[in-house]
Amino acid sequence: MSAVVAAAVLAPAVLFPTAASASDTPKPTGISGPDTGSDSAKDTAPEQGDAQEQRDRAEVERILAESPAESWSRVHEGAEKALKGTAADLRHFLEVELDDLRKSDNRLLAARIHSAGGPAVKAAARAAINGGDEAIAEFLKTGQFTARAEDEDRARVEAILADPKSGRGVREGAEKALKGGAAELRHFLTAELPKLRGDDNRVKLVQLMDAGGRAVREAASKALDARTDEAVEAFLNEGFAKAQFEDDRVDILRVIADKESSSYTVAAAQKAMDGNAEAARHFMTVELPRLRASDNRVKVSQIIETGGPAVRKAALVAFDGNDADITAFLKEGWAKARAEDEAAAAAAKPGTGTGNGTGTGTESGTGTGTGTDGSGQQPQTVQPAGLTETTGTGTTTRTGTTGTGTGTLASTGTDGLGWEAGGAAAALAAGAALVVAARRRSTGSTES
Template identity: 60%
Template sequence: MKLPRVSAVVAAAVLAPAVLFPSTASAADAPQPAGVSGPDTASGSAPDAAPTEGTDGQEQRDRAEIQRILADKETGPGVREAAEKALKGGAAELRHFLEVDLAKQRGDDLRVKVSQIMASGGPAVRAAAGKALDGGDADITKFLKEGWPAAQAEDQDRAEIQRILADKETGPGVREAGEKALKGTAAEMRHFLETELPQQRAIDNRVKVAQLIASGGRAVREGAVKAMNGSDADITKFLKEGWPAAQAEDDRVAVLVVLADKNISRDTAEAAQKALNGTPADVAHFLQVELPKLRSDDNRVKVSQIMASGGPAVREAAGKAMDGSDADILAFLNEGWAKARALDEAAANKPADKPADKPADKPAGQQGQGTQQPQTVQPAALTGTTTDATGSGSGAAAAAGTGTSTGVGVEATATRTGTLAATGTDGLGWEAGGAAAAVAAGAALVAISRRRSAES
């Protein structure tokens, strides 16, 4: 019974290596499960090394560069169209656009841009753009970066000088220097604007203020003298601010002078008072526009009155004046009336042509006596309308005292109080009872005169 137990122990000891070791070797030779990779014993590299970059990376970079070009607002239409077409293609189309199409399309777009600039630019811009278009791509690029801004500045300077010359307020010194600069180079135009313009403008301003001192009203003269004693800045400030205020003051004085004349018509007085109740602009408008017209109407009424009561020469001269312009009316009142009246007075004082009496026909007591001269009738008085010029204003204010004095310049027999001599016609003075008839006839003659003017 002991032998079999010993044999079993020995057999187990002999079979144990065969059972254990073959199982270890077969594990290495057995197939691995799918999806599981074993260690790379041949390469010897680390398991997490990055793979080498291929063509996919270059394509992504090209696509990003084209998208950046499209996002640029300065990209022209030709480049934009070609880029959008390339983005729809593959890597080869992207690369071809960047290496070939981009440069060509960009050059074409720049030339189109220069052509547009040339069409809308000034003289200097057009000249520079045309010269660039005659050159190569480098000339086009240089024009856009340097030539265009310089040409624009030149054209702007030219336009500014032309604007200055077009201003009616530009003085003679500035005008002369500006015209000279326009005929010169870009540098000369720039020198005029930066240096000559302020100098010449200061001189012109002083000349203008000196003229205001000579011709302005009291307020204008006082302000102008004060400005002349100051700096160029004081002169400029006076012309911009002081002069308008002083002129408005002088204009009101001129209207008050018009109202102070007792011989003005009712229409003139009403218009003058209305202007005084308004703004400085209303006052200036009255003096510059309304007053000359009102005085013209008053002068025509005056001439019609003279015509109705005057002698033959006066009536003839007055009729011609009534058929003429306002200037003819004023000329008659200032000169023609006196000349015509002198003719009528000379005719009235001329001895009558009678045959000499025979001595035998006269009584003895009258032998040897001369012919009796006709008695000269003193001319009747005709009340006129006179307005004294005050000289208290320039511009609009001066209008209040010029060209409207009916009787100013007539011979000394016409007094400043408004009494104007008649023309030697007997019995036609206002005191003889003919005033109403003369006024009525004058109104009719005014109407006839205006109708003739309208028909002609």
């Protein structure tokens, strides 16, 4: 029993040191164990190669997405080809091909921008192409945008110059800016234009105020009193049209009330009166001048029928002309021609002969007024044809006709023409009376 117990106690002490010493004992020099280090190296190399290929592939895909998807882009074409190849193809594309392909694409892109660009872009692109690859790259990065801004500014200035609403000051400033470069164009648009436009607006406002009616003058004066560019611009954009409509309606009412307006003109005016601002402005600026011209031509045709020789001659010349000739005749030519006819009638009025009862004198004339005989005695009343009057020591026989006027020829048109709305009736009545008078003179002259 003692031996068994002793063995049980001693067994762990014997077994554990033995295991520890066995594991700690160095291996014999000539014996090799499992090569764990070599297996780890073999597993790492493929993993590193796969990671590099993945990075290269991602980079080529990015380049492909950023390059123009056009047939002319060699970078796009090369990237697509590399992505279809091996890891070596990807690496060769990135390290060898890409730089040359980019230079080729840049040169072609600069040429395309030159073809489609404005003056400044063309000049900048041409200079870049002549400057080499670095100049082209700089042009594509920044230069083209600076040049485009200059072209946009130039286009804006040209549009301002061509705008019929631009005033004299703005046009002069625009012309000066267009002769300069980018700095001059930018300075005109940002610094000069607002001030020049404000000055021109004030000049335009004063012109409208001088030519406008009461409502326009009042609105313009109010805008000037505000002393701000905004108030002047508001008047030009909105206030003027509103005030002009008020003045147009007043003018249309005058046309309707004017006795010189024909029935057609009055009807058109009444229609415009019932319309809006656009209709009123169209009537005053387009319809009324045409209707007035038609009315004037009718009036001249009536004058031709009723006027004296000089009046008829001048009226016919005007009638064969344009509207301006018609207007000039009615304002000045008609009165001048009537004066000629009156002068001719006055020259034909005095008679010849001897008086004071010792001879006979013949008087000719028209009218129931008084005239002088050839002796220079006091005026005597004209008697009907064949009437003998005895005065003093002899007899004086006067022959002549009695008229209905007051010593002027009725056919000269010196009394003018009545011109009511649709005044043909008055003109015809006057013409008929003149024809009757002319016939009476003709009859009286034949009897004498």
